[in-house]
Amino acid sequence: MAVSGFEGFEKRLELRFFHATTNKNPMGLRLIDFESLNQVLTQVQCTVVSAVANHTFDAYVLSESSLFVYPTKLIIKTCGTTQLLKSIQPFINLARDLNLTLRACRYSRGSFIFPNAQPFPYTAFQDEVVTVEASLPKSLRHRKASVMTPSNNINTPRAWHVFTASADVEPDESNNNVLVVEVCMTELDRVNALTFFKRKGDDKKNSDSAGREMTRMSGIDTINENAFICDFAFDPCGYSMNGVDGERYSTIHVTPEDGFSYASFECGLSLYDDGRGDVAEVLCRAIDVFRPDCVSIATTYGGEDYDSEVTKRVERVLAKKLGLKCRSRLMDEFPGSGRVVFQSFTPRRR
Numbered sequence: 001m002a003v004s005g006f007e008g009f010e011k012r013l014e015l016r017f018f019h020a021t022t023n024k025n026p027m028g029l030r031l032i033d034f035e036s037l038n039q040v041l042t043q044v045q046c047t048v049v050s051a052v053a054n055h056t057f058d059a060y061v062l063s064e065s066s067l068f069v070y071p072t073k074l075i076i077k078t079c080g081t082t083q084l085l086k087s088i089q090p091f092i093n094l095a096r097d098l099n100l101t102l103r104a105c106r107y108s109r110g111s112f113i114f115p116n117a118q119p120f121p122y123t124a125f126q127d128e129v130v131t132v133e134a135s136l137p138k139s140l141r142h143r144k145a146s147v148m149t150p151s152n153n154i155n156t157p158r159a160w161h162v163f164t165a166s167a168d169v170e171p172d173e174s175n176n177n178v179l180v181v182e183v184c185m186t187e188l189d190r191v192n193a194l195t196f197f198k199r200k201g202d203d204k205k206n207s208d209s210a211g212r213e214m215t216r217m218s219g220i221d222t223i224n225e226n227a228f229i230c231d232f233a234f235d236p237c238g239y240s241m242n243g244v245d246g247e248r249y250s251t252i253h254v255t256p257e258d259g260f261s262y263a264s265f266e267c268g269l270s271l272y273d274d275g276r277g278d279v280a281e282v283l284c285r286a287i288d289v290f291r292p293d294c295v296s297i298a299t300t301y302g303g304e305d306y307d308s309e310v311t312k313r314v315e316r317v318l319a320k321k322l323g324l325k326c327r328s329r330l331m332d333e334f335p336g337s338g339r340v341v342f343q344s345f346t347p348r349r350r
């Protein structure tokens with residue numbers, strides 16, 4: 001851990017593949033053995049602390065955040081001072097052994113709370129971009145890096161950094177209509193944050209049962225009642241969970257320490273699924289768990305027919321139910337990788 005405090009803001013990497021041969025094993029990347037995954041994670045400097053799977057994907061809680069493995073898609077987010085980008089090359093190689101070829105890559109992160117504590121290349125976004133580019137095959141020739149910086153940001157200008165690379169200009173079918181929402185929250189309500197500290201007597205509980213209790217006491221279990229939750233409590237504080245609901249994943253990570261408190265919520269869903277999760281209501285429930293003073297939401301939409309109504313509805317619902325005012329809304333397009341809308345919120349009272 002850095003002397004300054006724990007860096008909650010995650011680095012996130014998404015790799016999408018396609019079957020290079022007609023012999024398509026439906027399990028795809030899920031056939032990567034655990035030992036190989038572990039070797040990659042060792043390079044990243046984190047470990048698996050808990051895991052769950054359903055018929056669609058595997059979800060791992062890591063010592064620093066989460067890993068999701070779908071047949072042709074892999075999502076890994078890691079916090080602290082981890083070396084996430086060291087996973088790109090080994091993942092591409094493991095996929096190649098399964099006849100899977102890289103189709104697209106997306107790397108994103110917020111602005112670190114402790115930028116000076118990061119190792120190279122995470123000290124400057126342009127160096128991260130150079131590192132990602134050096135790990136990618138030339139076939140991913142449609143590339144773009146963007147730093148989305150709110151101009152009227154209130155106290156701390158927190159930008160959203162995105163790099164994408166894609167083999168095609170058009171979004172591919174597997175990513176069509178897929179919505180990924182990443183919420184970053186700082187300055188958590190102090191009372192709510194206390195839920196994520198182990199209490200007296202908790203030393204008799206293991207990390208799973210202490211995690212389960214935090215899930216229930218915080219109300220995280222009500223965000224999506226259909227999700228199976230795999231949760232983990234860190235010692236003496238900190239919490240991580242992955243939610244598994246059919247094809248949909250969700251994940252929450254909490255750094256509750258005062259002075260650098262941070263929580264993230266992320267979910268992936270199809271815009272046209274059965275409507276079980278009105279995105280705005282889901283986000284509202286997730287943010288209400290933490291009642292933060294600063295919220296940013298990055299919404300990535302993989303398809304072409306993006307409807308801005310989704311993010312506008314988020315603004316209306318957060319204003320009405322949580323008193324959060326949208327201070328900035330930015331949009332950018334990425335060839336073959338869709339659109340990103342980045343919104344920043346603070347309480348209306350400010």
Ligand SMILES: C[S@+](CC[C@H](N)C(=O)[O-])C[C@H]1O[C@@H](n2cnc3c(N)ncnc32)[C@H](O)[C@@H]1O
Binds near residue numbers: 234252255262
């Ligand atoms: C891994 S969790 C969640 C990380 C996540 N990105 C976040 O901050 O939202 C980090 C929290 O767990 C605490 N923690 C305790 N032991 C830890 C460990 N061995 N590795 C990582 N975090 C640990 C940290 O102090 C911090 O409060």
